Amino acid sequence: MLFYRAPLDRPAAALHVTVSPVRTAVLPSLTEAPVLPGRVRVVVRYGPRTGPVGVHRGWLHTDLPPARRLRLAGCQQDDGGLLLSLATVPTRAGRESLTDRFRLPLHMTTWGIEAISGVRVELFCIPSVLPGRLVLRGRAAVAVETPAERLVRAVPFCRGRAVALNPHLSWRARAAVEGLDLRVAPGGLVEGWLHVAVACWGEPEEAMGGAAAAPADPVAVRRVDAAIARVEAEAVRDGLALVSGAVELDVAWADRSGRGRWTCRAVPFSALVPLAGLCEGDQLEPVAQVEQLSRVGAGASARATLLLGIGLTALRPVHREIGGAWYRMAQVVGQAVATVQLDEPLFPREERSAPTEPWRRVRLDLGQHGPWKALRARIRRTCGRSSLEVQGEPFGAESGAATGVRLELPGGADAQVSLAAVGPQAELRVRRPARGGVEVPLPRGTGRGGWHLLAGPARWVVDASPCADGLRCLVRDAGGLRHVVLVAEREAGGEAAEDGHGQGAGGNLPAAWTVAGTAVRGLGMDRVWAEVEG
DSSP: OOOEEESSSSSSEEEEEOOOOEOOOOOOSSSSSOOSSSSEEEEEEEESSSSEEEEEEEEEEEOSSSTEEEEEEEEETTTTTTEEEEEEEEOOOOOOEEEEEEEEEEEEOTTOOBOEEEEEEEEEEEEETTEEEEEEEEEEEEEEEESOOOOEEEEEOOOOOOOOOTSSSEEEEEEEEEEEEEETTTTTTEEEEEEEEEEEEEOOOTTTOOOSSOOOOEEEEEEEEEEEEEEEEEETTTTEEEEEEEEEEEEEOOOOOOOOOEEEEEEEEEEEEEOOOTTTEEEEEEEEEEEEEEEOGGGGGGGEEEEEEEEEEEEEEEEETTTTTTEEEEEEEEEEEEEEEEEEEOOOOOOOOOOOOOEEEEEEEEEEOOEEEEEEEEEEETTEEEEEEEEEETTTSSSTOOEEEEEEEETTTTTTEEEEEEEESEEEEOOOOOOEEEEEOOOOOEEEEEEEEEEEEEEEEEEEEEETTTTEEEETTTEEEEEEOOOOOTTTTOOOOOTTSSOBOOGGGSSSSEEEOBBBBBEEEEEEEEEEEE
């Protein structure tokens, strides 16, 4: 357990703590080694429930290896500031993945715009997994081509979903635009929706290329001990038994700064032992011991060679009459011995997973030309195939007179396809989905939302969480961070009880919530869209 104290200059009714993975400490000088080899960046955002937000940033030095992660285990506020207790996150296996689909609003007003001739979209997203929820933060850059000019707008968003995921995994996300709806209204009003699908997957830190089970840069190995951790046996067939277990390796070593360290890990072993007279159902009693232990190599390439001796005894229950009474006894059927030789590295290096496959660009000729008063594009997946449907309402045509085209897409229905541009030609980005792991299902629901005017222009949506009145949103403006409470409609029975940190209670969270807005470069956004599902 690590402790960190942050001085606060104002009351903290709402807190948000961010802890980075362990990083290598900066050397004080070229000849002096750091006192502790690692350091952690701690960022605390605090403030009243509504109003300006203060930010504290600091470093916590530790001897943990690089890339290890810490979690917030507790906090206490007093007159001296805020005391945080941080615990190490254990490395846990098990890959998880999910796909979240939602929509983002687009709202812009420019005088003199009557039609659009094309649209280009760029989208990125960063996932954060908290206990009981998934938070997606990102931004969409939308460029609307018109006969007169090119309009560029940013759509910052914060998406939350109540779902139980493993927070100890390293999470990544790939966001794709699966559809868009745009319409030009009188007065130069352009509004519509972006239909987004975010594929998230979490893997252990070793698979992401983070810290492996072995420490970094061992210089000298001081001592290696080995002991049998467990041993068990089972009859495979008549006359043959399988003995399996694990050897616990304790390695005492030193790093480049001369600091003593210790590593412990379990090495599995198994052996097939022939035993005459053995039948399935007989009781087996295995024993094992380390007969010989030797070390080869030095530093990170050091290896241990172990010779294990295995003994196996097979027992069969029998009944014997002794002195006129019957007794149940165990009769020895047979005994056998075997040896197992292991050659294991003391500091194994986990292989990094292959880099994520990049997007492949695909251009399709739609065979229709603008400008349009309304443009709609959607990627459909049916019967193992994916297709692109584009419909446009030509400028100057009668209301409701729309033209459309449908094109088959490569990659099949499982491929992740993102819509990058729509106009006379369509530009798509295709990528194969990540395979393996547990797919976490997400329920599909209908949301209720609306626009909310802000007291002042904001540039970014930093965070959003449910509260008793709706959604508490943290936005960034020219003066810093501030909280804004958005009154959002909820279904009956979906009221969330507010806790001390401005977040709803775990059992009363809505299924999902979205806060987004359309920002003008240099000016920001004067309103945000808040939507709640469930």
